[in-house]
Amino acid sequence: MVVAAVLGAAGGIGQPLSLLVKQNPAIKELRLFDVVPVVKGVAADVSHVDTPAITTGYVKDEDGLKHALKGADIVIIPAGVPRKPGMTRDDLFNINAGIVRDLAQGIAENCPKAFVLIISNPVNSTVPIAAEVFKAAGTFDPKRLFGVTTLDVVRASTMSAQAIGKPNDASQYTIPVVGGHSGVTILPLLSQSKPALPESLFSDSEKLKALVNRIQFGGDEVVQAKAGGGSATLSMAYAGYKFAEQLIAAAFEGKKGVVAPSYVYVADNKDVQKEIGQDLAFFSVPVELGPNGAEKLHPLGQLSSYEKELLQACLGELPGSITKGVNFIQQPKL
Known part of the structure:
Protein backbone atom coordinates (compact mmCIF):
# COMPACT_ATOMS: atom_id res chain seq x y z
CA MET A 1 0.00 0.00 0.00
CA VAL A 2 1.19 3.48 -0.93
CA VAL A 3 1.68 6.66 1.10
CA GLY A 14 -4.27 20.58 -5.86
CA GLN A 15 -7.89 20.18 -4.76
CA PRO A 16 -9.21 18.14 -7.72
CA LEU A 17 -5.91 16.27 -7.88
CA SER A 18 -6.25 15.28 -4.22
CA LEU A 19 -9.79 14.07 -4.83
CA LEU A 20 -8.59 11.89 -7.71
CA VAL A 21 -5.65 10.47 -5.73
CA LYS A 22 -8.00 9.63 -2.85
CA GLN A 23 -9.92 7.34 -5.18
CA ASN A 24 -6.93 5.14 -6.02
CA PRO A 25 -7.35 1.85 -4.09
CA ALA A 26 -3.58 1.40 -3.72
CA ILE A 27 -3.28 4.54 -1.57
CA LYS A 28 -3.41 3.73 2.15
CA GLU A 29 -2.53 7.22 3.35
CA LEU A 30 -2.97 10.60 1.66
CA ARG A 31 -1.26 13.65 3.12
CA LEU A 32 -2.19 17.11 1.88
CA PHE A 33 0.13 20.08 2.45
CA ASP A 34 -0.21 23.76 1.70
CA VAL A 35 0.85 27.09 3.17
CA VAL A 36 -2.78 28.20 3.54
CA PRO A 37 -4.88 26.87 6.45
CA VAL A 38 -7.79 25.87 4.21
CA VAL A 39 -5.82 22.75 3.31
CA LYS A 40 -7.05 21.17 6.54
CA GLY A 41 -10.59 21.74 5.36
CA VAL A 42 -9.73 20.27 1.99
CA ALA A 43 -8.36 17.19 3.75
CA ALA A 44 -11.50 16.88 5.89
CA ASP A 45 -13.66 17.23 2.80
CA VAL A 46 -11.74 14.66 0.77
CA SER A 47 -11.58 12.29 3.76
CA HIS A 48 -15.34 11.69 3.47
CA VAL A 49 -14.87 9.88 0.14
CA ASP A 50 -15.49 6.17 0.73
CA THR A 51 -12.09 4.81 -0.32
CA PRO A 52 -9.33 3.32 1.88
CA ALA A 53 -6.86 6.21 2.07
CA ILE A 54 -6.65 7.91 5.46
CA THR A 55 -6.44 11.61 4.64
CA THR A 56 -4.84 14.36 6.72
CA GLY A 57 -3.99 18.01 6.09
CA TYR A 58 -0.84 19.87 7.09
CA VAL A 59 0.17 23.53 7.06
CA LYS A 60 3.61 25.10 7.21
CA ASP A 61 3.48 25.71 10.97
CA GLU A 62 4.41 22.96 13.43
CA ASP A 63 6.70 21.17 10.97
CA GLY A 64 3.75 20.45 8.69
CA LEU A 65 5.93 19.79 5.64
CA LYS A 66 8.02 17.30 7.59
CA HIS A 67 4.95 15.40 8.81
CA ALA A 68 3.39 15.41 5.34
CA LEU A 69 6.54 13.98 3.75
CA LYS A 70 7.99 11.59 6.36
CA GLY A 71 8.21 8.17 4.72
CA ALA A 72 6.07 9.10 1.70
CA ASP A 73 6.32 6.80 -1.33
CA ILE A 74 5.11 9.26 -3.95
CA VAL A 75 5.06 13.07 -3.84
CA ILE A 76 3.06 15.13 -6.33
CA ILE A 77 3.82 18.85 -6.51
CA PRO A 78 1.27 21.23 -8.06
CA ALA A 79 2.31 24.02 -5.67
CA GLY A 80 2.87 27.51 -7.02
CA VAL A 81 1.09 30.55 -8.39
CA PRO A 82 -1.21 30.06 -11.40
CA ARG A 83 -0.86 31.69 -14.78
CA LYS A 84 -2.82 34.86 -15.48
CA PRO A 85 -3.76 36.51 -18.79
CA GLY A 86 -0.66 37.63 -20.67
CA MET A 87 1.62 35.65 -18.37
CA THR A 88 3.99 33.07 -19.84
CA ARG A 89 5.29 30.08 -17.95
CA GLY A 106 11.92 18.84 2.46
CA ILE A 107 11.74 15.74 0.27
CA ALA A 108 15.50 15.24 0.45
CA GLU A 109 15.33 15.36 4.24
CA ASN A 110 12.20 13.31 4.86
CA CYS A 111 11.53 10.91 1.99
CA PRO A 112 14.64 10.76 -0.22
CA LYS A 113 13.50 7.53 -1.91
CA ALA A 114 10.08 8.85 -2.94
CA PHE A 115 8.96 9.17 -6.53
CA VAL A 116 8.65 12.91 -7.18
CA LEU A 117 6.17 14.21 -9.75
CA ILE A 118 6.53 17.92 -10.51
CA ILE A 119 3.61 19.83 -12.00
CA SER A 120 4.68 23.32 -10.88
CA ASN A 121 5.47 25.50 -13.88
CA PRO A 122 7.72 26.23 -15.64
CA VAL A 123 8.43 22.48 -15.60
CA ASN A 124 11.34 22.95 -18.02
CA SER A 125 13.12 24.79 -15.19
CA THR A 126 11.54 23.51 -11.97
CA VAL A 127 12.57 19.89 -12.57
CA PRO A 128 16.25 20.90 -12.94
CA ILE A 129 15.85 22.95 -9.75
CA ALA A 130 14.65 19.88 -7.83
CA ALA A 131 17.47 17.81 -9.31
CA GLU A 132 20.10 20.32 -8.14
CA VAL A 133 18.64 20.32 -4.63
CA PHE A 134 18.72 16.52 -4.53
CA LYS A 135 22.27 16.46 -5.87
CA ALA A 136 23.41 18.86 -3.15
CA ALA A 137 21.75 16.65 -0.55
CA GLY A 138 23.26 13.48 -2.01
CA THR A 139 19.83 11.97 -2.71
CA PHE A 140 19.42 12.46 -6.47
CA ASP A 141 18.05 9.42 -8.27
CA PRO A 142 17.25 10.30 -11.90
CA LYS A 143 14.83 7.38 -12.14
CA ARG A 144 12.59 8.85 -9.44
CA LEU A 145 12.20 12.45 -10.61
CA PHE A 146 9.52 13.25 -13.19
CA GLY A 147 8.23 16.39 -14.83
CA VAL A 148 4.57 15.74 -15.57
CA THR A 149 3.88 16.47 -19.24
CA THR A 150 0.79 14.28 -19.50
CA LEU A 151 -1.50 17.24 -20.18
CA ASP A 152 0.32 17.71 -23.51
CA VAL A 153 -0.38 14.06 -24.31
CA VAL A 154 -4.04 14.41 -23.35
CA ARG A 155 -4.39 17.56 -25.44
CA ALA A 156 -2.72 15.90 -28.41
CA SER A 157 -5.26 13.06 -28.35
CA THR A 158 -8.27 15.31 -27.79
CA MET A 159 -7.35 18.04 -30.25
CA SER A 160 -6.25 15.62 -32.97
CA ALA A 161 -9.56 13.77 -32.75
CA GLN A 162 -11.38 17.08 -33.01
CA ALA A 163 -9.26 18.19 -35.97
CA ILE A 164 -10.16 15.10 -37.99
CA GLY A 165 -13.84 15.33 -37.13
CA LYS A 166 -13.92 12.45 -34.64
CA PRO A 167 -14.18 14.19 -31.24
CA ASN A 168 -15.84 11.17 -29.62
CA ASP A 169 -12.78 9.03 -30.41
CA ALA A 170 -10.26 11.13 -28.48
CA SER A 171 -9.39 8.39 -25.99
CA GLN A 172 -8.58 5.96 -28.80
CA TYR A 173 -5.57 7.93 -30.03
CA THR A 174 -2.18 7.49 -28.38
CA ILE A 175 0.21 10.21 -29.48
CA PRO A 176 3.70 10.58 -27.96
CA VAL A 177 4.66 14.14 -27.03
CA VAL A 178 8.34 14.84 -26.45
CA GLY A 179 10.65 17.79 -25.78
CA GLY A 180 9.59 20.09 -22.99
CA HIS A 181 6.42 21.44 -21.41
CA SER A 182 6.07 24.99 -22.69
CA GLY A 183 5.12 26.47 -26.05
CA VAL A 184 7.43 25.51 -28.88
CA THR A 185 9.35 23.06 -26.66
CA ILE A 186 6.25 20.82 -26.81
CA LEU A 187 6.71 18.42 -29.74
CA PRO A 188 3.67 16.24 -30.54
CA LEU A 189 4.71 13.32 -32.76
CA LEU A 190 1.49 13.15 -34.72
CA SER A 191 3.10 10.94 -37.36
CA GLN A 192 3.46 8.23 -34.71
CA SER A 193 -0.18 8.26 -33.60
CA LYS A 194 -1.75 4.89 -32.86
CA PRO A 195 -4.08 4.36 -34.61
CA ALA A 196 -2.66 6.45 -37.43
CA LEU A 197 -4.21 9.82 -38.16
CA PRO A 198 -5.57 10.22 -41.72
CA GLU A 199 -3.14 11.22 -44.45
CA SER A 200 -5.41 14.15 -45.30
CA LEU A 201 -4.29 15.85 -42.08
CA PHE A 202 -0.62 15.69 -43.05
CA SER A 203 -1.22 16.77 -46.64
CA ASP A 204 -2.92 19.96 -45.45
CA SER A 205 0.04 21.91 -44.07
CA GLU A 206 -2.04 24.78 -42.70
CA LYS A 207 -4.38 22.44 -40.85
CA LEU A 208 -1.43 20.48 -39.48
CA LYS A 209 0.37 23.62 -38.29
CA ALA A 210 -2.83 24.91 -36.66
CA LEU A 211 -3.25 21.63 -34.77
CA VAL A 212 0.34 21.60 -33.54
CA PHE A 217 -0.40 26.66 -26.65
CA GLY A 218 -3.47 24.91 -25.24
CA GLY A 219 -2.77 26.48 -21.88
CA ASP A 220 -3.23 29.95 -23.35
CA GLU A 221 -6.60 28.86 -24.71
CA VAL A 222 -7.78 28.11 -21.17
CA VAL A 223 -6.25 31.22 -19.61
CA ALA A 239 -3.47 14.62 -16.39
CA GLY A 240 -1.37 14.74 -13.22
CA TYR A 241 -3.39 11.95 -11.69
CA LYS A 242 -3.30 9.95 -14.91
CA PHE A 243 0.50 9.87 -14.77
CA ALA A 244 0.51 9.14 -11.03
CA GLU A 245 -1.92 6.27 -11.62
CA GLN A 246 0.34 4.85 -14.33
CA LEU A 247 3.38 5.09 -12.05
CA ILE A 248 1.57 3.49 -9.11
CA ALA A 249 0.41 0.60 -11.30
CA ALA A 250 3.92 -0.02 -12.63
CA ALA A 251 5.96 0.66 -9.48
CA PHE A 252 3.74 -0.82 -6.77
CA GLU A 253 1.28 -3.18 -8.46
CA GLY A 254 3.59 -4.97 -10.88
CA LYS A 255 1.93 -3.90 -14.11
CA LYS A 256 4.22 -4.43 -17.10
CA GLY A 257 4.63 -2.45 -20.31
CA VAL A 258 3.51 0.92 -18.91
CA VAL A 259 5.02 3.63 -21.12
CA ALA A 260 4.25 7.32 -20.71
CA PRO A 261 6.06 10.46 -21.88
CA SER A 262 7.67 12.42 -19.07
CA TYR A 263 10.29 15.16 -18.69
CA VAL A 264 13.21 13.28 -17.17
CA TYR A 265 16.98 13.32 -16.72
CA VAL A 266 18.63 12.18 -19.96
CA ALA A 267 22.22 13.36 -19.50
CA ASP A 268 23.48 9.79 -19.05
CA ASN A 269 21.54 8.38 -22.00
CA LYS A 270 23.73 8.49 -25.10
CA ASP A 271 20.94 7.20 -27.36
CA VAL A 272 18.66 10.12 -26.49
CA GLN A 273 21.50 12.61 -26.83
CA LYS A 274 22.29 11.22 -30.28
CA GLU A 275 18.66 11.37 -31.38
CA ILE A 276 18.17 14.98 -30.42
CA GLY A 277 21.65 15.93 -31.62
CA GLN A 278 22.47 17.96 -28.55
CA ASP A 279 23.72 17.37 -25.02
CA LEU A 280 20.80 18.14 -22.74
CA ALA A 281 20.25 17.19 -19.12
CA PHE A 282 16.45 16.95 -19.42
CA PHE A 283 14.05 16.05 -22.19
CA SER A 284 10.59 14.53 -22.37
CA VAL A 285 10.68 11.05 -23.88
CA PRO A 286 8.47 7.96 -23.69
CA VAL A 287 9.42 6.39 -20.36
CA GLU A 288 8.85 2.76 -19.43
CA LEU A 289 7.79 2.74 -15.79
CA GLY A 290 8.50 0.05 -13.20
CA PRO A 291 9.49 -0.66 -9.58
CA ASN A 292 12.48 1.69 -9.76
CA GLY A 293 10.61 4.45 -11.59
CA ALA A 294 12.01 5.29 -15.02
CA GLU A 295 13.22 1.81 -15.93
CA LYS A 296 13.88 2.54 -19.60
CA LEU A 297 13.86 5.58 -21.87
CA HIS A 298 12.38 4.76 -25.26
CA PRO A 299 13.68 6.34 -28.49
CA LEU A 300 11.87 9.17 -30.23
CA GLY A 301 11.59 7.04 -33.35
CA GLN A 302 11.28 8.27 -36.92
CA LEU A 303 10.33 11.95 -37.15
CA SER A 304 8.69 13.51 -40.18
CA SER A 305 10.45 16.41 -41.88
CA TYR A 306 8.02 18.83 -40.22
CA GLU A 307 8.63 17.25 -36.80
CA LYS A 308 12.36 17.66 -37.33
CA GLU A 309 11.75 21.39 -37.82
CA LEU A 310 9.72 21.45 -34.62
CA LEU A 311 12.56 19.68 -32.81
CA GLN A 312 14.99 22.41 -33.84
CA ALA A 313 12.61 25.07 -32.54
CA CYS A 314 12.37 23.13 -29.27
CA LEU A 315 16.15 22.93 -29.01
CA GLY A 316 16.40 26.66 -29.54
CA GLU A 317 14.56 27.33 -26.28
CA ASN A 327 21.67 28.53 -12.07
CA PHE A 328 18.88 29.35 -9.64
CA ILE A 329 20.35 26.80 -7.25
CA GLN A 330 24.03 27.07 -8.10
CA GLN A 331 24.43 30.84 -8.21
CA PRO A 332 26.09 32.37 -5.14
CA LYS A 333 23.62 33.80 -2.62
CA LEU A 334 24.00 37.54 -2.01
Whole structure:
Protein backbone atom coordinates (compact mmCIF):
# COMPACT_ATOMS: atom_id res chain seq x y z
CA MET A 1 0.00 0.00 0.00
CA VAL A 2 1.19 3.48 -0.93
CA VAL A 3 1.68 6.66 1.10
CA ALA A 4 1.09 9.69 -1.14
CA ALA A 5 1.65 13.39 -0.47
CA VAL A 6 0.25 16.27 -2.49
CA LEU A 7 2.12 19.57 -1.97
CA GLY A 8 0.03 22.59 -2.84
CA ALA A 9 -3.16 20.65 -2.17
CA ALA A 10 -5.40 23.67 -1.53
CA GLY A 11 -4.89 25.23 -4.96
CA GLY A 12 -6.83 25.06 -8.18
CA ILE A 13 -4.94 21.97 -9.31
CA GLY A 14 -4.27 20.58 -5.86
CA GLN A 15 -7.89 20.18 -4.76
CA PRO A 16 -9.21 18.14 -7.72
CA LEU A 17 -5.91 16.27 -7.88
CA SER A 18 -6.25 15.28 -4.22
CA LEU A 19 -9.79 14.07 -4.83
CA LEU A 20 -8.59 11.89 -7.71
CA VAL A 21 -5.65 10.47 -5.73
CA LYS A 22 -8.00 9.63 -2.85
CA GLN A 23 -9.92 7.34 -5.18
CA ASN A 24 -6.93 5.14 -6.02
CA PRO A 25 -7.35 1.85 -4.09
CA ALA A 26 -3.58 1.40 -3.72
CA ILE A 27 -3.28 4.54 -1.57
CA LYS A 28 -3.41 3.73 2.15
CA GLU A 29 -2.53 7.22 3.35
CA LEU A 30 -2.97 10.60 1.66
CA ARG A 31 -1.26 13.65 3.12
CA LEU A 32 -2.19 17.11 1.88
CA PHE A 33 0.13 20.08 2.45
CA ASP A 34 -0.21 23.76 1.70
CA VAL A 35 0.85 27.09 3.17
CA VAL A 36 -2.78 28.20 3.54
CA PRO A 37 -4.88 26.87 6.45
CA VAL A 38 -7.79 25.87 4.21
CA VAL A 39 -5.82 22.75 3.31
CA LYS A 40 -7.05 21.17 6.54
CA GLY A 41 -10.59 21.74 5.36
CA VAL A 42 -9.73 20.27 1.99
CA ALA A 43 -8.36 17.19 3.75
CA ALA A 44 -11.50 16.88 5.89
CA ASP A 45 -13.66 17.23 2.80
CA VAL A 46 -11.74 14.66 0.77
CA SER A 47 -11.58 12.29 3.76
CA HIS A 48 -15.34 11.69 3.47
CA VAL A 49 -14.87 9.88 0.14
CA ASP A 50 -15.49 6.17 0.73
CA THR A 51 -12.09 4.81 -0.32
CA PRO A 52 -9.33 3.32 1.88
CA ALA A 53 -6.86 6.21 2.07
CA ILE A 54 -6.65 7.91 5.46
CA THR A 55 -6.44 11.61 4.64
CA THR A 56 -4.84 14.36 6.72
CA GLY A 57 -3.99 18.01 6.09
CA TYR A 58 -0.84 19.87 7.09
CA VAL A 59 0.17 23.53 7.06
CA LYS A 60 3.61 25.10 7.21
CA ASP A 61 3.48 25.71 10.97
CA GLU A 62 4.41 22.96 13.43
CA ASP A 63 6.70 21.17 10.97
CA GLY A 64 3.75 20.45 8.69
CA LEU A 65 5.93 19.79 5.64
CA LYS A 66 8.02 17.30 7.59
CA HIS A 67 4.95 15.40 8.81
CA ALA A 68 3.39 15.41 5.34
CA LEU A 69 6.54 13.98 3.75
CA LYS A 70 7.99 11.59 6.36
CA GLY A 71 8.21 8.17 4.72
CA ALA A 72 6.07 9.10 1.70
CA ASP A 73 6.32 6.80 -1.33
CA ILE A 74 5.11 9.26 -3.95
CA VAL A 75 5.06 13.07 -3.84
CA ILE A 76 3.06 15.13 -6.33
CA ILE A 77 3.82 18.85 -6.51
CA PRO A 78 1.27 21.23 -8.06
CA ALA A 79 2.31 24.02 -5.67
CA GLY A 80 2.87 27.51 -7.02
CA VAL A 81 1.09 30.55 -8.39
CA PRO A 82 -1.21 30.06 -11.40
CA ARG A 83 -0.86 31.69 -14.78
CA LYS A 84 -2.82 34.86 -15.48
CA PRO A 85 -3.76 36.51 -18.79
CA GLY A 86 -0.66 37.63 -20.67
CA MET A 87 1.62 35.65 -18.37
CA THR A 88 3.99 33.07 -19.84
CA ARG A 89 5.29 30.08 -17.95
CA ASP A 90 8.60 31.89 -17.73
CA ASP A 91 6.94 34.78 -15.88
CA LEU A 92 6.15 32.33 -13.11
CA PHE A 93 9.76 31.42 -12.62
CA ASN A 94 10.96 33.60 -9.75
CA ILE A 95 8.04 32.71 -7.49
CA ASN A 96 7.63 29.06 -8.30
CA ALA A 97 11.36 28.36 -8.41
CA GLY A 98 11.68 29.24 -4.73
CA ILE A 99 8.64 27.16 -3.83
CA VAL A 100 9.96 24.08 -5.62
CA ARG A 101 13.42 24.54 -4.11
CA ASP A 102 12.05 24.55 -0.56
CA LEU A 103 9.74 21.60 -1.14
CA ALA A 104 12.55 19.60 -2.76
CA GLN A 105 14.69 20.25 0.30
CA GLY A 106 11.92 18.84 2.46
CA ILE A 107 11.74 15.74 0.27
CA ALA A 108 15.50 15.24 0.45
CA GLU A 109 15.33 15.36 4.24
CA ASN A 110 12.20 13.31 4.86
CA CYS A 111 11.53 10.91 1.99
CA PRO A 112 14.64 10.76 -0.22
CA LYS A 113 13.50 7.53 -1.91
CA ALA A 114 10.08 8.85 -2.94
CA PHE A 115 8.96 9.17 -6.53
CA VAL A 116 8.65 12.91 -7.18
CA LEU A 117 6.17 14.21 -9.75
CA ILE A 118 6.53 17.92 -10.51
CA ILE A 119 3.61 19.83 -12.00
CA SER A 120 4.68 23.32 -10.88
CA ASN A 121 5.47 25.50 -13.88
CA PRO A 122 7.72 26.23 -15.64
CA VAL A 123 8.43 22.48 -15.60
CA ASN A 124 11.34 22.95 -18.02
CA SER A 125 13.12 24.79 -15.19
CA THR A 126 11.54 23.51 -11.97
CA VAL A 127 12.57 19.89 -12.57
CA PRO A 128 16.25 20.90 -12.94
CA ILE A 129 15.85 22.95 -9.75
CA ALA A 130 14.65 19.88 -7.83
CA ALA A 131 17.47 17.81 -9.31
CA GLU A 132 20.10 20.32 -8.14
CA VAL A 133 18.64 20.32 -4.63
CA PHE A 134 18.72 16.52 -4.53
CA LYS A 135 22.27 16.46 -5.87
CA ALA A 136 23.41 18.86 -3.15
CA ALA A 137 21.75 16.65 -0.55
CA GLY A 138 23.26 13.48 -2.01
CA THR A 139 19.83 11.97 -2.71
CA PHE A 140 19.42 12.46 -6.47
CA ASP A 141 18.05 9.42 -8.27
CA PRO A 142 17.25 10.30 -11.90
CA LYS A 143 14.83 7.38 -12.14
CA ARG A 144 12.59 8.85 -9.44
CA LEU A 145 12.20 12.45 -10.61
CA PHE A 146 9.52 13.25 -13.19
CA GLY A 147 8.23 16.39 -14.83
CA VAL A 148 4.57 15.74 -15.57
CA THR A 149 3.88 16.47 -19.24
CA THR A 150 0.79 14.28 -19.50
CA LEU A 151 -1.50 17.24 -20.18
CA ASP A 152 0.32 17.71 -23.51
CA VAL A 153 -0.38 14.06 -24.31
CA VAL A 154 -4.04 14.41 -23.35
CA ARG A 155 -4.39 17.56 -25.44
CA ALA A 156 -2.72 15.90 -28.41
CA SER A 157 -5.26 13.06 -28.35
CA THR A 158 -8.27 15.31 -27.79
CA MET A 159 -7.35 18.04 -30.25
CA SER A 160 -6.25 15.62 -32.97
CA ALA A 161 -9.56 13.77 -32.75
CA GLN A 162 -11.38 17.08 -33.01
CA ALA A 163 -9.26 18.19 -35.97
CA ILE A 164 -10.16 15.10 -37.99
CA GLY A 165 -13.84 15.33 -37.13
CA LYS A 166 -13.92 12.45 -34.64
CA PRO A 167 -14.18 14.19 -31.24
CA ASN A 168 -15.84 11.17 -29.62
CA ASP A 169 -12.78 9.03 -30.41
CA ALA A 170 -10.26 11.13 -28.48
CA SER A 171 -9.39 8.39 -25.99
CA GLN A 172 -8.58 5.96 -28.80
CA TYR A 173 -5.57 7.93 -30.03
CA THR A 174 -2.18 7.49 -28.38
CA ILE A 175 0.21 10.21 -29.48
CA PRO A 176 3.70 10.58 -27.96
CA VAL A 177 4.66 14.14 -27.03
CA VAL A 178 8.34 14.84 -26.45
CA GLY A 179 10.65 17.79 -25.78
CA GLY A 180 9.59 20.09 -22.99
CA HIS A 181 6.42 21.44 -21.41
CA SER A 182 6.07 24.99 -22.69
CA GLY A 183 5.12 26.47 -26.05
CA VAL A 184 7.43 25.51 -28.88
CA THR A 185 9.35 23.06 -26.66
CA ILE A 186 6.25 20.82 -26.81
CA LEU A 187 6.71 18.42 -29.74
CA PRO A 188 3.67 16.24 -30.54
CA LEU A 189 4.71 13.32 -32.76
CA LEU A 190 1.49 13.15 -34.72
CA SER A 191 3.10 10.94 -37.36
CA GLN A 192 3.46 8.23 -34.71
CA SER A 193 -0.18 8.26 -33.60
CA LYS A 194 -1.75 4.89 -32.86
CA PRO A 195 -4.08 4.36 -34.61
CA ALA A 196 -2.66 6.45 -37.43
CA LEU A 197 -4.21 9.82 -38.16
CA PRO A 198 -5.57 10.22 -41.72
CA GLU A 199 -3.14 11.22 -44.45
CA SER A 200 -5.41 14.15 -45.30
CA LEU A 201 -4.29 15.85 -42.08
CA PHE A 202 -0.62 15.69 -43.05
CA SER A 203 -1.22 16.77 -46.64
CA ASP A 204 -2.92 19.96 -45.45
CA SER A 205 0.04 21.91 -44.07
CA GLU A 206 -2.04 24.78 -42.70
CA LYS A 207 -4.38 22.44 -40.85
CA LEU A 208 -1.43 20.48 -39.48
CA LYS A 209 0.37 23.62 -38.29
CA ALA A 210 -2.83 24.91 -36.66
CA LEU A 211 -3.25 21.63 -34.77
CA VAL A 212 0.34 21.60 -33.54
CA ASN A 213 0.05 25.23 -32.46
CA ARG A 214 -3.15 24.48 -30.55
CA ILE A 215 -1.49 21.57 -28.72
CA GLN A 216 1.58 23.67 -27.90
CA PHE A 217 -0.40 26.66 -26.65
CA GLY A 218 -3.47 24.91 -25.24
CA GLY A 219 -2.77 26.48 -21.88
CA ASP A 220 -3.23 29.95 -23.35
CA GLU A 221 -6.60 28.86 -24.71
CA VAL A 222 -7.78 28.11 -21.17
CA VAL A 223 -6.25 31.22 -19.61
CA GLN A 224 -8.01 33.41 -22.16
CA ALA A 225 -11.32 31.57 -21.81
CA LYS A 226 -11.27 32.02 -18.04
CA ALA A 227 -10.69 35.75 -18.59
CA GLY A 228 -8.52 36.31 -15.56
CA GLY A 229 -10.27 33.68 -13.47
CA GLY A 230 -7.52 31.08 -13.61
CA SER A 231 -5.56 28.69 -15.77
CA ALA A 232 -5.77 25.02 -16.75
CA THR A 233 -6.51 23.46 -13.38
CA LEU A 234 -9.06 20.69 -13.92
CA SER A 235 -7.45 19.23 -17.02
CA MET A 236 -4.04 19.48 -15.33
CA ALA A 237 -5.34 17.68 -12.24
CA TYR A 238 -6.75 14.96 -14.49
CA ALA A 239 -3.47 14.62 -16.39
CA GLY A 240 -1.37 14.74 -13.22
CA TYR A 241 -3.39 11.95 -11.69
CA LYS A 242 -3.30 9.95 -14.91
CA PHE A 243 0.50 9.87 -14.77
CA ALA A 244 0.51 9.14 -11.03
CA GLU A 245 -1.92 6.27 -11.62
CA GLN A 246 0.34 4.85 -14.33
CA LEU A 247 3.38 5.09 -12.05
CA ILE A 248 1.57 3.49 -9.11
CA ALA A 249 0.41 0.60 -11.30
CA ALA A 250 3.92 -0.02 -12.63
CA ALA A 251 5.96 0.66 -9.48
CA PHE A 252 3.74 -0.82 -6.77
CA GLU A 253 1.28 -3.18 -8.46
CA GLY A 254 3.59 -4.97 -10.88
CA LYS A 255 1.93 -3.90 -14.11
CA LYS A 256 4.22 -4.43 -17.10
CA GLY A 257 4.63 -2.45 -20.31
CA VAL A 258 3.51 0.92 -18.91
CA VAL A 259 5.02 3.63 -21.12
CA ALA A 260 4.25 7.32 -20.71
CA PRO A 261 6.06 10.46 -21.88
CA SER A 262 7.67 12.42 -19.07
CA TYR A 263 10.29 15.16 -18.69
CA VAL A 264 13.21 13.28 -17.17
CA TYR A 265 16.98 13.32 -16.72
CA VAL A 266 18.63 12.18 -19.96
CA ALA A 267 22.22 13.36 -19.50
CA ASP A 268 23.48 9.79 -19.05
CA ASN A 269 21.54 8.38 -22.00
CA LYS A 270 23.73 8.49 -25.10
CA ASP A 271 20.94 7.20 -27.36
CA VAL A 272 18.66 10.12 -26.49
CA GLN A 273 21.50 12.61 -26.83
CA LYS A 274 22.29 11.22 -30.28
CA GLU A 275 18.66 11.37 -31.38
CA ILE A 276 18.17 14.98 -30.42
CA GLY A 277 21.65 15.93 -31.62
CA GLN A 278 22.47 17.96 -28.55
CA ASP A 279 23.72 17.37 -25.02
CA LEU A 280 20.80 18.14 -22.74
CA ALA A 281 20.25 17.19 -19.12
CA PHE A 282 16.45 16.95 -19.42
CA PHE A 283 14.05 16.05 -22.19
CA SER A 284 10.59 14.53 -22.37
CA VAL A 285 10.68 11.05 -23.88
CA PRO A 286 8.47 7.96 -23.69
CA VAL A 287 9.42 6.39 -20.36
CA GLU A 288 8.85 2.76 -19.43
CA LEU A 289 7.79 2.74 -15.79
CA GLY A 290 8.50 0.05 -13.20
CA PRO A 291 9.49 -0.66 -9.58
CA ASN A 292 12.48 1.69 -9.76
CA GLY A 293 10.61 4.45 -11.59
CA ALA A 294 12.01 5.29 -15.02
CA GLU A 295 13.22 1.81 -15.93
CA LYS A 296 13.88 2.54 -19.60
CA LEU A 297 13.86 5.58 -21.87
CA HIS A 298 12.38 4.76 -25.26
CA PRO A 299 13.68 6.34 -28.49
CA LEU A 300 11.87 9.17 -30.23
CA GLY A 301 11.59 7.04 -33.35
CA GLN A 302 11.28 8.27 -36.92
CA LEU A 303 10.33 11.95 -37.15
CA SER A 304 8.69 13.51 -40.18
CA SER A 305 10.45 16.41 -41.88
CA TYR A 306 8.02 18.83 -40.22
CA GLU A 307 8.63 17.25 -36.80
CA LYS A 308 12.36 17.66 -37.33
CA GLU A 309 11.75 21.39 -37.82
CA LEU A 310 9.72 21.45 -34.62
CA LEU A 311 12.56 19.68 -32.81
CA GLN A 312 14.99 22.41 -33.84
CA ALA A 313 12.61 25.07 -32.54
CA CYS A 314 12.37 23.13 -29.27
CA LEU A 315 16.15 22.93 -29.01
CA GLY A 316 16.40 26.66 -29.54
CA GLU A 317 14.56 27.33 -26.28
CA LEU A 318 14.83 24.33 -23.98
CA PRO A 319 18.57 24.52 -23.09
CA GLY A 320 18.14 28.05 -21.74
CA SER A 321 15.24 26.98 -19.55
CA ILE A 322 17.27 24.13 -18.09
CA THR A 323 20.25 26.38 -17.44
CA LYS A 324 17.99 28.91 -15.76
CA GLY A 325 16.81 26.29 -13.30
CA VAL A 326 20.31 25.00 -12.59
CA ASN A 327 21.67 28.53 -12.07
CA PHE A 328 18.88 29.35 -9.64
CA ILE A 329 20.35 26.80 -7.25
CA GLN A 330 24.03 27.07 -8.10
CA GLN A 331 24.43 30.84 -8.21
CA PRO A 332 26.09 32.37 -5.14
CA LYS A 333 23.62 33.80 -2.62
CA LEU A 334 24.00 37.54 -2.01
